[in-house]
Amino acid sequence: MRVDILSILPGTLHSYLQEGMIGRAIREGRLDVNVVNVRDFAPPPHRQTDDGPYGGGPGQVMRAAPLAGAVRSVPRCKKNLVILLSAQGARFNAKTARRLAGCEQLILVCGRYEGVDQRFIDRCIDEELSIGDYVLTGGELPALVVLDAVARFVPGVLGNEQSAENDSFTNGLLEYPHYTKPQEFEGLAVPQVLLSGDHAVIAEWRRQEALRRTRRLRPDLLTPDPAHRRPGRATVVLRGPADRLLK
Numbered sequence: 001m002r003v004d005i006l007s008i009l010p011g012t013l014h015s016y017l018q019e020g021m022i023g024r025a026i027r028e029g030r031l032d033v034n035v036v037n038v039r040d041f042a043p044p045p046h047r048q049t050d051d052g053p054y055g056g057g058p059g060q061v062m063r064a065a066p067l068a069g070a071v072r073s074v075p076r077c078k079k080n081l082v083i084l085l086s087a088q089g090a091r092f093n094a095k096t097a098r099r100l101a102g103c104e105q106l107i108l109v110c111g112r113y114e115g116v117d118q119r120f121i122d123r124c125i126d127e128e129l130s131i132g133d134y135v136l137t138g139g140e141l142p143a144l145v146v147l148d149a150v151a152r153f154v155p156g157v158l159g160n161e162q163s164a165e166n167d168s169f170t171n172g173l174l175e176y177p178h179y180t181k182p183q184e185f186e187g188l189a190v191p192q193v194l195l196s197g198d199h200a201v202i203a204e205w206r207r208q209e210a211l212r213r214t215r216r217l218r219p220d221l222l223t224p225d226p227a228h229r230r231p232g233r234a235t236v237v238l239r240g241p242a243d244r245l246l247k
């Protein structure tokens with residue numbers, strides 16, 4: 001998969017792209033990540049990418065022309081999406097990450113200041129994505145969040161192909177708890193079932209723990225099912241493929 005990240009602060013991205021699984025995936029050629037400096041598309045000598053807002057008000061607005069020039073400079077794969085990171089965008093989640101992993105190319109545009117000129121959005125942007133209901137100083141962290149979450153669904157990026165499938169949210173539940181050596185830590189023992197060697201029993205235990213944990217920490221992932229409700233009995237169904245796990 002090819003990912004192009006457009007920013008006026010490209011230096012903020014580089015160290016993350018060199019480390020960990022993302023760095024390895026890039027070195028192995030599973031991800032082709034290019035960072036484009038939007039300033040290169042602003043007129044010399046000052047390479048100014050922002051200006052005051054029409055109508056007045058605080059702050060600066062990113063100018064449309066350098067952003068459009070940067071987007072148009074990127075070579076396109078057939079199945080591409082141009083995404084603006086924006087606090088006003090649709091909320092990014094695991095389902096969106098999986099969908100985006102099906103693209104050949106993502107072009108991620110990072111805003112700064114008060115945001116970007118609306119005419120750039122109207123002309124060049126396919127989708128706007130937000131990573132949460134809060135405002136950051138720029139789109140670089142959100143772009144890395146999107147890249148990282150999407151990359152986990154790109155074949156070969158994770159060492160173990162199973163990991164993304166068992167992860168929280170992939171099947172509508174939080175993941176079961178994990179334990180590693182030693183068998184005892186500060187008086188707390190590893191659950192006996194995990195030492196049993198019985199894979200079917202372990203799988204069932206993990207399934208139950210995932211459900212228990214989801215009920216406790218994220219009950220919003222489990223919706224009441226009016227069709228199955230009985231007096232005095234609370235019944236839940238899971239959204240999406242998770243209800244498979246209950247059968």
Ligand SMILES: C[S@@+](CC[C@H](N)C(=O)[O-])C[C@H]1O[C@@H](n2cnc3c(N)ncnc32)[C@H](O)[C@@H]1O
Binds near residue numbers: 084088113131132138
């Ligand atoms: C200070 S913010 C602009 C916020 C804008 N004035 C508003 O109220 O929506 C500057 C840039 O950071 C990025 N950004 C900030 N919060 C974000 C979020 N929650 N998700 C995605 N991008 C965000 C966007 O690229 C945005 O253009």
